[in-house]
Amino acid sequence: MPMGKNDELESLRHQVRDVTAQIMRNVQQRMELAKQIGEIKSRLGIDVKDEKVEHDIHVMVLSLADQMGMGRDFALQLLNILLSESEQVQAQKRLQKGQKQTHMGIFLKAKQLEASGKKIIHMEVGEPDYPPPAAAGNSLAESFRLKQYHYTDTRGTPKLRSALAKKEHVYEDQVMVTPGGRFAVFSAITSLLKAGQELIVIEPAWPAYKECADFIGARTKVLRTTIEGKWAPDLKQLEEMVNPGTKMIALNYPNNPTGKVLDGKTMERIVSIAKDNGLYLLSDEVYADYAFKKFASVHEYGYDRSIMVSSFSKRYAMTGFRVGYAVAAKDVIDRMAKVQAVGITSVAEPMQHAALAALGEDPSENVRTMKKRLDFVCGKLKEMSLRFLEPDGAMYVYPELPSGEDILLVEKLLEKGVAIAPGSGFGDYYRQFVRISACQPEKTLEKGLDVMASVIRERA
């Protein structure tokens, strides 16, 4: 073989091996240092993650990369695996917390209990009990007659995309139909972020944003909001959280679980923070129809790096049809479409046909029903003397418990046939909250809430 004889090549390969070994030794040394830091932090009771230190090291790494002519993306990727491993080493013995329980986990448990014959009141899941539009139902048989059961364009059937573009006042190439809003979030986060880059999530929030970031090794930074602060994000803090590795802010308004809607001024400032730092702004607006005060979609702010996510699930109670969509600039949709092509080819055509049929229907009756139910839930929670903010929108109320951990109450209630969602499913810091979904008739909600009241009284 010619290469075996090439001394230069052999010598270079030796050098590569040596420098690889040197890198590993240094990395190991770094881990040892991280471990020592972890031990000291543990003694001092300091959080493992330190935003300031992390920010500084990002700045150093990027400036060093620039100096050496190393690609910034690559440098961040390298830094990320070092940081992630350090955190793990630091946190190893301290964090013995069990598997996090989310509303979906409780829902699946409740479904299993039902399958075994137990009656369950579902106040854990965001699945309205009222039916989808009849037009959607009628379209199902029609889709078969019309032979609409083939692969479609990855981004959706031309008809549905065109109808959505018209509804959203954008071009067709700015729209992609997805299997539920969830896959729109998934494809946005996984196509726009790389391993090591950062996503900022304002909590409490639907857990999917963090899950998607975790999935590709991106990092999630959490901006915590509080009930005392009326669930409004501290924008100064938001601004300070952005570092050179930050790529996206995820917004989730009307918020799941709190029902918060941001005012226009706050949205403008968030958009301007995103613009100043070249960040993507992912706005999950699946509850937009259920806004009981003025709500403007992110794409009314005219920012070309915003991605709006919507869905047929909540608006039309079509959860099981699994049809959602994203609206963004063409180049962003192009990137998201690649993820969709790799993962699922295209959305089931009969489901797209049903979504198109539903699109002409008026959801305002659903919205009125939901508002009435939320008012009812709020009244009951007041009777229980629980602290909460009346929701500006969405389908949930997020009360604080007087004592004890969310998960204990959730499990106790499940035993009694009432499913609610643990608050900590929406952020680690919310173990004293629970989420009540108002997707059942008032009579059912009343029964469930009465059981909840009596269990809370017993625990007091």
Place this chain on the structure above:
Amino acid sequence: MPMGKNDELESLRHQVRDVTAQIMRNVQQRMELAKQIGEIKSRLGIDVKDEKVEHDIHVMVLSLADQMGMGRDFALQLLNILLSESEQVQAQKRLQKGQKQTHMGIFLKAKQLEASGKKIIHMEVGEPDYPPPAAAGNSLAESFRLKQYHYTDTRGTPKLRSALAKKEHVYEDQVMVTPGGRFAVFSAITSLLKAGQELIVIEPAWPAYKECADFIGARTKVLRTTIEGKWAPDLKQLEEMVNPGTKMIALNYPNNPTGKVLDGKTMERIVSIAKDNGLYLLSDEVYADYAFKKFASVHEYGYDRSIMVSSFSKRYAMTGFRVGYAVAAKDVIDRMAKVQAVGITSVAEPMQHAALAALGEDPSENVRTMKKRLDFVCGKLKEMSLRFLEPDGAMYVYPELPSGEDILLVEKLLEKGVAIAPGSGFGDYYRQFVRISACQPEKTLEKGLDVMASVIRERA
């Protein structure tokens, strides 16, 4: 702040910064060496990827990791980003090849041409023209009547899973329903491999395996098969390709695009290679019904790390329903279900209901039709004096072109209203092949193949 005053912590943090900078300098040095190696290789005309050198460095890194007490997964992840970046640096100027064109790309182009009024003969896509079972059609309206339009268990409705478990002679917790076979492949690869670990693919093959590995930063090693070798994999070569970073072998039989079916002895040896090395064996068997010689599913070989992927798309011509499934050990299904929960929540319930209705139907008429069409295509290709192997199964023929690149012929034919798939979509080394899909009636196939024959004659 207390930590500012802690000198020990400050000193450790300084050391972390210094060692981080040192790591980066070494990494940069490694890149420079890689670049020099790339230049020499370029001069000598050697491939950028060198399996032997790569294998050696894997062994070195893992043994060093063991010595130092560094986690093996972490060490491989680190090595991977170094290797990937080196390859990119080496290949940067040499590989100027355009975007790879796959059968799906041609399909979407053809669809666009159709939308603009052009008539297209579809011999590029694996979508049978015969209809799905009437039972599946009838079930659609029924699903609405029965209110089967809700979120379901992530793994599928209890009824469908139970029916699939019965069909496949496994337990229910060994089955997961997915939105198409593609998502079963996606969730298997992305849940079982980490960034830096390796997947072996036997090419030519459906491109999805490599795409899914790319998606999470896993590496794909290609075992090339040839028409001269009757598309059979060289098992000695397969064995030699396995290194400590290898985690999975992807099988795709009956093969898309060649139609090859492996004999039992070959399968046994592959299973034993997987077993000896603790590898997952992903067996994509969506064409199993269309096997014209004896075919045994991977799970008949009793290997607990095998994952069988199947689908309703080809068997029942239900492509647009997007229902597939995976069969594997419970712990594997558990991991795959996590990906499904993050990406899509659950499969559309009306589509699962339709799949259940179809499951009782007999697909043998479809299989007879396909066999007849494939024979017809083979006859026509013989008339053109093209070299190919008669398919043992699936829905395609994969002939070799007498001259010229696949993509030139494909584009020429598309201009003339005939869509076929470029061979290189199934592996970089197959630019002299094309794939003909037999999913149209013989008359249509005849027209398309006549156009192909005349274009090839002109080019000769």
